[in-house]
Amino acid sequence: MEKRFNPLAADGRWQQAWDEAQAFRADDHSPKPKCYVLEMFPYPSGRIHMGHVRNYTMGDVLARYKRMTGHEVLHPMGWDAFGMPAENAAMEKKVHPGDWTRANIAAMKAQLKRLGFALDWSRELATCEPDYYGHEQALFLKMLEAGLVYRKESEVNWDPVDMTVLANEQVIDGRGWRSGALVERRKLAQWFLKITDFAEDLLDGLDALPDWPEKVKLMQANWIGRSRGLRFGFKLDQAAAGHDGIDVYSTRPDTIFGASFVAIAADHPLALALAEQDSALAAFAEECRRTGTAAEEIETAEKKGYDTGLNAVHPFDPEWKLPVFVANFVLMGYGTGAVMGVPAHDQRDLDFARKYMLPVPRVVAAEGEADKPIHDEAYTGPGRLVNSHFLDGMSVDEAKAAVIAKAEDGGWGQGTTVFRLRDWGVSRQRYWGTPIPVIHCADCGIVPVPADQLPVVLPEDVSFDVPGNPLDRHPTWRDVSCPTCGAAAKRETDTLDTFADSSWYFVRFASQPEDKPFDKAIAEQWLPVGQYIGGIEHAILHLLYARFWTRALKHLGMLDFAEPFGGLFTQGMVTHETYSASHYDQPEGSEPAKLYWVAPEDVEYIDGKPVERVSGRPITVGRVEKMSKSKKNTVDPTAIIDQYGADAARWFMLSDSPPERDLEWSEAGIEGAWRFVQRVWRLATDREPAAGEDKDLDRKLHKTIAGIAEDIEALSFNKAVAKLYELANALEKAQPSASRTQAIDAMLLLVAPMIPHLAEEAWSARGHEGLIALADWPKVDPALLVDDEVTIAIQVNGKLRDTLTAPKGADKASLEAMALESEKIIAFLEGKAPKKVIVVPDRLVNLVA
RNA sequence: GCGGGCGUGGCGAAACCGGUAGACGCAGACGACUUAAAAUCGUCUUCCCCUGGAGUGCGGGUUCGAGUCCCGCCGCCCGCACCA
Numbered sequence: 001m002e003k004r005f006n007p008l009a010a011d012g013r014w015q016q017a018w019d020e021a022q023a024f025r026a027d028d029h030s031p032k033p034k035c036y037v038l039e040m041f042p043y044p045s046g047r048i049h050m051g052h053v054r055n056y057t058m059g060d061v062l063a064r065y066k067r068m069t070g071h072e073v074l075h076p077m078g079w080d081a082f083g084m085p086a087e088n089a090a091m092e093k094k095v096h097p098g099d100w101t102r103a104n105i106a107a108m109k110a111q112l113k114r115l116g117f118a119l120d121w122s123r124e125l126a127t128c129e130p131d132y133y134g135h136e137q138a139l140f141l142k143m144l145e146a147g148l149v150y151r152k153e154s155e156v157n158w159d160p161v162d163m164t165v166l167a168n169e170q171v172i173d174g175r176g177w178r179s180g181a182l183v184e185r186r187k188l189a190q191w192f193l194k195i196t197d198f199a200e201d202l203l204d205g206l207d208a209l210p211d212w213p214e215k216v217k218l219m220q221a222n223w224i225g226r227s228r229g230l231r232f233g234f235k236l237d238q239a240a241a242g243h244d245g246i247d248v249y250s251t252r253p254d255t256i257f258g259a260s261f262v263a264i265a266a267d268h269p270l271a272l273a274l275a276e277q278d279s280a281l282a283a284f285a286e287e288c289r290r291t292g293t294a295a296e297e298i299e300t301a302e303k304k305g306y307d308t309g310l311n312a313v314h315p316f317d318p319e320w321k322l323p324v325f326v327a328n329f330v331l332m333g334y335g336t337g338a339v340m341g342v343p344a345h346d347q348r349d350l351d352f353a354r355k356y357m358l359p360v361p362r363v364v365a366a367e368g369e370a371d372k373p374i375h376d377e378a379y380t381g382p383g384r385l386v387n388s389h390f391l392d393g394m395s396v397d398e399a400k401a402a403v404i405a406k407a408e409d410g411g412w413g414q415g416t417t418v419f420r421l422r423d424w425g426v427s428r429q430r431y432w433g434t435p436i437p438v439i440h441c442a443d444c445g446i447v448p449v450p451a452d453q454l455p456v457v458l459p460e461d462v463s464f465d466v467p468g469n470p471l472d473r474h475p476t477w478r479d480v481s482c483p484t485c486g487a488a489a490k491r492e493t494d495t496l497d498t499f500a501d502s503s504w505y506f507v508r509f510a511s512q513p514e515d516k517p518f519d520k521a522i523a524e525q526w527l528p529v530g531q532y533i534g535g536i537e538h539a540i541l542h543l544l545y546a547r548f549w550t551r552a553l554k555h556l557g558m559l560d561f562a563e564p565f566g567g568l569f570t571q572g573m574v575t576h577e578t579y580s581a582s583h584y585d586q587p588e589g590s591e592p593a594k595l596y597w598v599a600p601e602d603v604e605y606i607d608g609k610p611v612e613r614v615s616g617r618p619i620t621v622g623r624v625e626k627m628s629k630s631k632k633n634t635v636d637p638t639a640i641i642d643q644y645g646a647d648a649a650r651w652f653m654l655s656d657s658p659p660e661r662d663l664e665w666s667e668a669g670i671e672g673a674w675r676f677v678q679r680v681w682r683l684a685t686d687r688e689p690a691a692g693e694d695k696d697l698d699r700k701l702h703k704t705i706a707g708i709a710e711d712i713e714a715l716s717f718n719k720a721v722a723k724l725y726e727l728a729n730a731l732e733k734a735q736p737s738a739s740r741t742q743a744i745d746a747m748l749l750l751v752a753p754m755i756p757h758l759a760e761e762a763w764s765a766r767g768h769e770g771l772i773a774l775a776d777w778p779k780v781d782p783a784l785l786v787d788d789e790v791t792i793a794i795q796v797n798g799k800l801r802d803t804l805t806a807p808k809g810a811d812k813a814s815l816e817a818m819a820l821e822s823e824k825i826i827a828f829l830e831g832k833a834p835k836k837v838i839v840v841p842d843r844l845v846n847l848v849a
Numbered sequence: 850g851c852g853g854g855c856g857u858g859g860c861g862a863a864a865c866c867g868g869u870a871g872a873c874g875c876a877g878a879c880g881a882c883u884u885a886a887a888a889u890c891g892u893c894u895u896c897c898c899c900u901g902g903a904g905u906g907c908g909g910g911u912u913c914g915a916g917u918c919c920c921g922c923c924g925c926c927c928g929c930a931c932c933a
Contacts, residue, residue: 215854215928218852219853219927219928222851222929223928223929225932227932227933250933251933328931330931331931331932331933334933335932335933336933338933342933346933347850347931348931349933418933420932536927536928540929655873655874656861656862656873656874657861657862658861666861666875668876669874671875672875675888676874678889682889718861718862718873719873721873721874722862722863722874723872724873725872725873793868794869795868795869795914797913798868798912798913803869835913837913838868838913843869844869844914846913846914848913
C-alpha cells in the first residue's frame with residue numbers, strides 16, 4: 001500500500017468512478033425525501049477563482065452529507081452566460097461573444113470537475129443557449145399578457161461607456177456598477193417589469209424567511225422602502241401654467257400646522273411649465289440637474305430654492321398662504337415630487353427655511369418644551385401637538401390619524417403607502433442577451449412573437465467594430481413582417497437585463513422539458529431551494545429579482561409558492577495579502593515611489609525578507625484584501641490542485657474561518673490542509689491487529705458523529721473541521737482495538753463530504769465495497785453521548801481554585817462535601833466556613849466566603 | 850446622517866441557556882528518529898513583578914459567578930443615502 005496518498009493519481013480515478021456510477025444524478029421520482037442544494041451559478045469569465053472554490057465546496061459538503069443521510073439530492077450547476085464581458089472580449093479580441101463564452105464554459109467546467117464536486121451535470125444549462133432563453137422569452141410573453149410587463153418612454157440611466165441603460169439598482173453613487181462611468185439621463189422607450197405590484201408582498205414575505213440572514217432581509221426591506229403617510233393637494237391661490245394645485249406626500253401629516261412653504265422638484269411638471277416662461281427658473285432647474293448624486297456632493301450640497309412667486313393655500317385655513325419654491329433637495333422620483341416644508345420637524349426643511357428666512361413654528365413638543373425654540377436642529381422626537389388647533393394635545397400617532405381622517409372626509413387627501421422600489425427596467429441596448437420577443441408594426445403597434453415562432457434566436461453573423469448594438473445594424477434579422485397584418489415590421493432589438501436570466505434558472509434546474517419552461521409538478525417536488533449559497537453582493541439585486549420572478553410565476557398560475565429560496569447563506573470572501581514593489585531602488589526608509597503590485601507566486605523570501613523573484617526588489621507586504629486581478633493578489637485554484645490535489649484545497653476552504661467571514665488564503669494554510677489529508681491516509685492505512693474495546697474512544701467517536709452532523713446542518717464547517725482534528729488526535733493516541741478499527745472506518749465516512757477523493761481511496765483500501773459517496777452516514781448511539789464521570793470546577797468567590805472528578809449526576813450535597821475536602825480549598829477558606837454554597841450539578845461548586 | 854454587524858493570545862478562531870476562557874488549526878521553541886535533510890512523532894507556547902496575580906476594546910452596573918445580560922464610551926467593517 002502507498003505510504004502517501006497521491007491525489008494526482010487518485011482524484012481523476014474517483015471522479016471517473018462517480019461519473020460512471022451516475023452517483024450524483026438526481027432522480028425526480030425517488031421516494032426519498034428531496035433536498036435541493038444550490039450555489040449561485042457562475043458567470044463564465046474564463047477561469048474559476050478561489051471564491052468559486054469556497055462557494056461550491058460549502059454546497060458540496062452539504063449536498064454529499066444530505067445524500068449520505070438518506071436524501072435524494074438535487075445539486076446542479078450551470079452558467080450565467082449572457083452579459084457585457086463577452087461583448088467587450090468581442091471588441092478587443094475580435095472573437096464572437098458566443099465562441100468566447102462557450103470556450104470559457106468548457107475551460108471552467110474542466111476546472112470544476114477537478115475539484116470533485118457532487119454535481120448532477122446532466123442538468124447543466126447555459127443561459128446563452130436558445131433552449132434556455134427561448135423559454136425565458138415565453139415567460140416574458142406570459143407576463144406581458146398578464147399585464148406584468150409594460151413599455152414606457154422614460155428617463156433612463158444611460159451608461160456612456162457601456163452604451164446601455166442601467167436599472168436603478170445598477171447605479172452606485174451615480175456611476176455604472178460595471179463601468180464606473182458617470183451615468184447620464186436620457187429619454188428612451190423601455191420595457192419594465194411591474195415589480196412594484198409585489199412591493200408589499202416582497203416586503204412582508206421577508207418575515208416568512210427565518211433561514212435568511214437578518215442582514216440580507218434588512219437590506220431588502222430598506223431597498224423596498226415602505227413608508228405610510230398622507231398624499232394631499234394644496235390649491236394654488238391662482239392658477240399658473242395650467243396648474244391649479246400641487247399634490248404632495250408627507251409621512252408627517254400631524255405637522256401640517258407647522259408648514260411654512262411648499263417645495264417642488266426641478267423636474268416637476270409645474271416647474272417645467274413655469275420654466276418655459278422664466279429663464280432664471282430654467283437656469284436654476286438646469287443647475288439642480290447637474291448636481292451629482294455622489295455621496296459627498298449630496299452631503300455638502302447646500303439647500304437651494306427658487307421662489308416661484310406662487311402661493312399655496314393651507315387646506316385647513318383658506319387665508320393661510322404658503323410660498324411655493326422649486327428646491328434642489330426635492331426628488332421627482334419619490335412620492336409626488338413635491339413636499340410641504342415643516343422646518344421645525346425636518347432637518348432639510350429647517351436648513352432651507354433658515355436660508356430663505358421662512359418662519360419655523362414648533363408644533364410637536366416633548367413634555368414641558370412647548371415654548372422651547374428650535375435653533376439649528378429640527379425636532380423629530382416624540383411628544384404632543386402644540387399650536388395646532390384641533391390637534392393640540394394629541395400624540396404624533398393620534399394626530400397623523402386625525403389629519404388623514406379629515407383629509408379623506410374632506411376629499412382633499414388620502415392616506416397612502418409609498419414605496420421606494422421602482423419598476424424593473426429590463427431593456428438593454430446590447431447584443432449578448434435574451435432578445436425581447438416582440439415586433440414593432442407601424443399599424444398594429446407592439447405585437448408579441450407568436451409562441452410557435454419562439455425562440456427568437458440571436459443571429460451569429462454580427463460585427464462589433466462600431467459601438468452600440470449590432471442588432472440595430474442587422475437588416476435580415478431586424479426586418480420581418482408583422483405576424484398580425486403581414487406588413488413590413490421591425491423586431492425589438494433590445495435584449496433583456498441578464499438579471500432576468502438568473503431570476504428563474506433554479507426552476508429550470510428542477511425540471512427541464514423541451515416544450516415548456518418547466519413542468520409544474522416536477523419542479524415543485526424540488527423547490528423551493530432548501531439551501532442557497534452565494535455572495536453577499538447579491539443581497540439586493542439578484543435575490544430580489546428572483547423573489548419577484550417567482551411571485552410572477554405564481555401569479556400566472558405556473559407555480560404554487562412565492563419564495564424561491566427557503567434557506568440562504570452568504571459566504572465571506574477569499575482574501576490574500578497584497579504585495580507591492582517600487583520601480584526605483586532607493587535607500588531604506590525613504591518614501592516609496594511609484595508602487596506596482598506583485599503576484600504572490602512572484603514573491604520569494606530571502607533571509608526572511610520578501611523580495612520580487614525576478615528583480616530582487618524589496619516587497620512591501622500590504623493589507624489583506626479580497627483577491628482581485630487589479631491588486632494581483634490572486635491564487636489560481638488549478639495550480640493549487642496540481643500541487644496538493646482537490647481534497648487539500650477543499651479542506652482548507654472549510655477550515656479556520658467561519659464560512660460567513662472572510663478567509664485569508666495562505667501558503668501555510670494549504671500546507672496544513674495537505675498534512676491533515678496525509679494524516680487521515682496514514683491512520684486509515686496503518687493496519688493493526690484489532691481486538692478489544694475502548695470505551696473512551698467509542699464515546700469520543702459518537703460525540704464527534706453527532707457534533708459534525710449538527711455543524712454541517714448549520715454550515716459551521718470550521719467547527720466540524722476542529723472536531724475532526726480532535727478525533728484524529730484521539731485515534732493517533734489510542735491503542736489498537738476493535739473500537740479503534742471501527743472508529744477509523746467511521747471517520748472516513750465523516751470526512752467523506754469534505755475530502756471525498758481520499759475517503760474513497762481509503763475506503764476501498766480498507767476493503768469496503770461500493771462508493772463511500774453513496775454509503776450511509778454512521779449512526780449515533782445516544783448512550784455513548786454521556787460520560788460516566790465529569791470534571792467539576794470548584795470556585796471560591798467565583799474564581800476557579802480547584803477541580804475534581806465526580807460521577808455524572810452526583811447530588812448537590814456530595815459535591816459540596818467533596819469540594820470542602822479539597823486541600824487547596826481549605827487553604828483558601830483559611831479554616832472558615834463558607835457563607836453560601838452554590839452547586840450546579842455536573843458543572844461546578846462555588847463557595848462564597 | 851440613517852440602519853446593521855463586529856472587537857477574545859503572535860495569527861485564524863472555539864466557548865450551547867450566564868457556570869473551568871483560549872478547544873482546534875497556523876506560526877514559533879525545544880527534543881526524538883536520521884549520515885543528513887524532508888517527512889513524521891513527542892513536549893511546551895495568553896500575559897506579568899510567576900508558591901501568586903491579571904486577563905475577552907475602554908469605563909460602569911446586575912449577579913454567588915459576565916466573553917456572554919444592562920448602561921455609557923472608543924475603534925473597525927458593511928449596507929443605504931437629500932426617500933419628504
